[in-house]
Amino acid sequence: xxxxxxxxxxxxxxxxxxxxxxxxxxxxxxxxxxxxxxxxxxxxxxxxxxxxxxxxxxxxxxxxxxxxxxxxxxxxxxxxxxxxxxxxxxxxxxxxxxxxxxxxxxxxxxxxxxxxxxxxxxxxxxxxxxxxxxxxxxxxxxxxxxxxxxxxxxxxxxxxxxxxxxxxxxxxxxxxxxxxxxxxxxxxxxxxxxxxxxxxxxxxxxxxxxxxxxxxxxx
Amino acid sequence: xxxxxxxxxxxxxxxxxxxxxxxxxxxxxxxxxxxxxxxxxxxxxxxxxxxxxxxxxxxxxxxxxxxxxxxxxxxxxxxxxxxxxxxxxxxxxxxxxxxxxxxxxxxxxxxxxxxxxxxxxxxxxxxxxxxxxxxxxxxxxxxxxxxxxxxxxxxxxxxxxxxxxxxxxxxxxxxxxxxxxxxxxxxxxxxxxxxxxxxxxxxxxxxxxxxxxxxxxxxxxxxxxxxxxxxxxxxxxxxxxxxxxxxxxxxxxxxxxxxxxxxxxxxxxxxxxxxxxxxxxxxxxxxxxxxxxxxxxxxxxxxxxxxxxxxxxxxxxxxxxxxxxxxxxxxxxxxxxxxxxxxxxxxxxxxxxxxxxxxxxxxxxxxxxxxxxxxxxxxxxxxxxxxxxxxxxxxxxxxxxxxxxxxxxxxxxxxxxxxxxxxxxxxxxxxx
Numbered sequence: 273x274x275x276x277x278x279x280x281x282x283x284x285x286x287x288x289x290x291x292x293x294x295x296x297x298x299x300x301x302x303x304x305x306x307x308x309x310x311x312x313x314x315x316x317x318x319x320x321x322x323x324x325x326x327x328x329x330x331x332x333x334x335x336x337x338x339x340x341x342x343x344x345x346x347x348x349x350x351x352x353x354x355x356x357x358x359x360x361x362x363x364x365x366x367x368x369x370x371x372x373x374x375x376x377x378x379x380x381x382x383x384x385x386x387x388x389x390x391x392x393x394x395x396x397x398x399x400x401x402x403x404x405x406x407x408x409x410x411x412x413x414x415x416x417x418x419x420x421x422x423x424x425x426x427x428x429x430x431x432x433x434x435x436x437x438x439x440x441x442x443x444x445x446x447x448x449x450x451x452x453x454x455x456x457x458x459x460x461x462x463x464x465x466x467x468x469x470x471x472x473x474x475x476x477x478x479x480x481x482x483x484x485x486x487x488x489x490x491x
Numbered sequence: 492x493x494x495x496x497x498x499x500x501x502x503x504x505x506x507x508x509x510x511x512x513x514x515x516x517x518x519x520x521x522x523x524x525x526x527x528x529x530x531x532x533x534x535x536x537x538x539x540x541x542x543x544x545x546x547x548x549x550x551x552x553x554x555x556x557x558x559x560x561x562x563x564x565x566x567x568x569x570x571x572x573x574x575x576x577x578x579x580x581x582x583x584x585x586x587x588x589x590x591x592x593x594x595x596x597x598x599x600x601x602x603x604x605x606x607x608x609x610x611x612x613x614x615x616x617x618x619x620x621x622x623x624x625x626x627x628x629x630x631x632x633x634x635x636x637x638x639x640x641x642x643x644x645x646x647x648x649x650x651x652x653x654x655x656x657x658x659x660x661x662x663x664x665x666x667x668x669x670x671x672x673x674x675x676x677x678x679x680x681x682x683x684x685x686x687x688x689x690x691x692x693x694x695x696x697x698x699x700x701x702x703x704x705x706x707x708x709x710x711x712x713x714x715x716x717x718x719x720x721x722x723x724x725x726x727x728x729x730x731x732x733x734x735x736x737x738x739x740x741x742x743x744x745x746x747x748x749x750x751x752x753x754x755x756x757x758x759x760x761x762x763x764x765x766x767x768x769x770x771x772x773x774x775x776x777x778x779x780x781x782x783x784x785x786x787x788x789x790x791x792x793x794x795x796x797x798x799x800x801x802x803x804x805x806x807x808x809x810x811x812x813x814x815x816x817x818x819x820x821x822x823x824x825x826x827x828x829x830x831x832x833x834x835x836x837x838x839x840x841x842x843x844x845x846x847x848x849x850x851x852x853x854x855x856x857x858x859x860x861x862x863x864x865x866x867x868x869x870x871x872x873x874x875x876x877x878x879x880x881x882x883x884x885x886x887x888x889x890x891x892x893x894x895x896x897x898x899x900x901x902x903x904x905x906x907x908x909x910x911x912x913x914x915x916x917x918x919x920x921x922x923x
Binding site: 281282285286288289292294295430431432436438441442488 | 493512513514515549550555556557558559561566568580704
């Protein structure tokens, strides 16, 4: 298993944790710049250099404050880059190698926030929407081939990224539950997965709500 | 500001909450968020885990394992790791926590700070006795490693130190080899305290785990069920399927009241009596009978509840327990969650550790305001006279004099306090 992270120490901590949890696991670490096309291309190539990677999960992201994104275009750009551009560059690099071997499962974590733009977090939502639409295209490209693309849309999950929302009383999905549904989805090569059916239902309603009603909602 | 409560649900108080999610940045983070207090899962009953108006550093996301040596059973982990996660991961590998309290839904940091005990105190002592090393982060930025042989004074102040000496960041625990997840258990109904003492005495040497449920509302000196168990040496059985349920709402009044208590106790006693004798039980139902009913604390209704847990020394135990139980019986208060247990004779590891030689009685009481507090005052008198003390992890109301008298290590402890840390309990009992 190879963990790819931006922060070396934090990635090492995750690796240590995984080694204790499963003593047979061989965990390697790669630290890199997540926005550099050159490093992404080079590192992904190196990973396939040893032997084909059969399963990839692109899970990084950060939750920006919507107001901050509106006030500071630089931070707005950073939010778009790390949540949209970076995952797509990674996915494209992996897809290229998977296409060659005609095998592999590529999972991307998007978000329910990408299903419809809302005033409270549309910069993040737009970035995740891009990942969703991109995955859709990738699924079309690989239809009928040995490469499987899995798009995962968790709702608010109890991770460091959302730790501050928890204090505001947002009900969080336990990470164990989210992790389990991601594993099952990857194993079964599902195309689109909502971690909880309640969020699937909420987004179904929100997506189809006529805009004259939607505009009145404070969400 | 976020409204935070503790297990007793006696109220909800505003706190600034800072989640700690990475052990690399925690030391720096807490320096600017003071006065603060580490908050794990909030399973302490009273106010030891609360700091109204100040900061709480939420540690539940500091939940990474660091290392494990399968030869020695030494486990290093972050302080927010749950006891449940340790048991789940290591029991199948032949190792378990040597000491565990009656719930596994607590963090390692909380277990150390309250120096918790379990059904095998008479054999293995407290949780703190199995901690080999811990990392303590002070709010001025200093990071201290300590253990039984490294800065033993800091270690002794921090184990059972109620979170007041610094933030416990990581810990090394010595696990105990176990042949499996099963326990050979015996269930013995008895009447009266005399029989309890006889059973305790007789079981101490041959049984790793002992404890007793007690029905103090039953006349003739009460009755109870004595449980004793040993780890089962062999015999593979498939793990049982345990289903977690949750009390879905808080009832408008306590479900535990004068009308329900007596019938419930009789029902429970007779059910256990029917199933008395030797049996094999899974560790989860033996150690953690209530963990599958999440949020069971809601059953006491919107006003919450107190737990009164005291320990009285061996020489005065019989008389003082008799007095306490009859006082409780006369009041008609209490709950079916009543536990008696004999502690072992080890010297406590922490300066403020609660367990000490003698017998401990723990009992829940639905909060009925003044009436409940008056009863506690009467119980305090008995405990104080017997030379006993009350457990801070369960307490929300003991008077400061009672704390000072019950914890002679307090003066020795005070210099180790972190000035950037304060709790509702520390302000109530120590004045700051």
